[in-house]
Amino acid sequence: EAGVAQSPRYKIIEKRQSVAFWCNPISGHATLYWYQQILGQGPKLLIQFQNNGVVDDSQLPKDRFSAERLKGVDSTLKIQPAKLEDSAVYLCASSLEGALGMEGYTFGSGTRLTVV
Amino acid sequence: KQEVTQIPAALSVPEGENLVLNCSFTDSAIYNLQWFRQDPGKGLTSLLLIQSSQREQTSGRLNASLDKSSGRSTLYIAASQPGDSATYLCAAMWPRRGSTLGRLYFGRGTQLTVWP
Numbered sequence: 586e587a588g589v590a591q592s593p594r595y596k597i598i599e600k601r602q603s604v605a606f607w608c609n610p611i612s613g614h615a616t617l618y619w620y621q622q623i624l625g626q627g628p629k630l631l632i633q634f635q636n637n638g639v640v641d642d643s644q645l646p647k648d649r650f651s652a653e654r655l656k657g658v659d660s661t662l663k664i665q666p667a668k669l670e671d672s673a674v675y676l677c678a679s680s681l682e683g684a685l686g687m688e689g690y691t692f693g694s695g696t697r698l699t700v701v
Numbered sequence: 702k703q704e705v706t707q708i709p710a711a712l713s714v715p716e717g718e719n720l721v722l723n724c725s726f727t728d729s730a731i732y733n734l735q736w737f738r739q740d741p742g743k744g745l746t747s748l749l750l751i752q753s754s755q756r757e758q759t760s761g762r763l764n765a766s767l768d769k770s771s772g773r774s775t776l777y778i779a780a781s782q783p784g785d786s787a788t789y790l791c792a793a794m795w796p797r798r799g800s801t802l803g804r805l806y807f808g809r810g811t812q813l814t815v816w817p
Contacts, residue, residue: 676744692745
């Protein structure tokens with residue numbers, strides 16, 4: 586099966602600019618996640634979608650970050666305006682997410698964002 | 702508070718050695734525990750998933766164990782090879798209050814170097 590697709594692979598922007606990332610999950614996976622991984626740390630959940638509804642966005646900096654998942658398939662994550670501390674790898678993952686979290690996650694290759 | 706800790710942060714071993722990576726978690730009420738591999742500049746690859754009712758999982762030279770009562774998991778790598786060099790991340794899934802959907806918490810990872 587095809588994996589989780591993300592684009593772009595790399596992005597360099599100046600602070601205060603805006604940027605958007607795109608994710609296409611594995612076909613049939615109801616749950617989609619966006620994680621932020623700062624260098625030297627483990628990934629941190631930003632937002633979780635179940636189909637096209639938000640399950641958890643408690644750690645999403647909503648003053649500058651936004652995400653949507655139209656039609657319950659593809660998703661975009663946007664940062665506007667970007668700050669230096671947003672430099673990180675942004676990972677998208679998907680899972681079938683049946684009851685009790687029985688299924689594992691599949692991660693995309695990530696987008697490496699550098700804010701200068 | 703749910704937290705995942707990994708020790709050591711880095712490990713360097715000669716080829717052929719058997720090695721153990723350690724992971725600890727704060728709350729035994731997990732759904733599952735997962736081990737991932739991350740190569741530099743890449744996304745995460747799922748290695749092993751242990752359900753809360755299981756004690757271990759094996760895949761090739763990898764064996765992961767789970768002891769919920771002590772809040773520990775170990776990843777055992779037999780006969781290490783230079784190609785095993787990567788960062789290994791442990792992640793525990795806990796339930797969300799009032800939901801059957803779990804949330805995955807990551808450790809910071811162990812950076813493994815296997816030299817010829």
